[in-house]
Amino acid sequence: REARSQAADIFKVATRTDTPTELGRLVEFMTSSRLDLAVAVMGIGKLGAISRVLLSRAGSVLIYASVGAVTDVEGQLSLEQLRALGFGP
Secondary structure (H helix, E strand, C coil), X not given: CHHHHCCCCXXXXXXXXXXXXXXXXXXXXXXXXXXXXXXXXXXXXCCHHHHHHHHHHCCCCCCCCECCCCCCCCCCCEHHXXXXXXXXX
C-alpha cells in the first residue's frame, strides 16, 4: 500500500536465500503477490544466483548484474553470465 501511495513504479524485494526454504518463500511471494505495480524480486546469498534466474522467469521485472566478474553481492551474476543464460541482447 505504501509503495502505491508514493506512486512507485516498481516494488523491489531482496532478501537472503541461503536455504531451499528461504528460496521457496521468495518464489511463493513472487507468484502470489497481487500488487498493482511491477515487482522486482531477487535473492542474495548461497542460492542468490539461481533465485535471480528463477524469479525472472516467474515474472520479476529486474535482474541486477555486475559489470565485471567481481561483485560485492553474494549470488549476483555478472552481465556476461546472464547473457550466456539468454538474458539481454
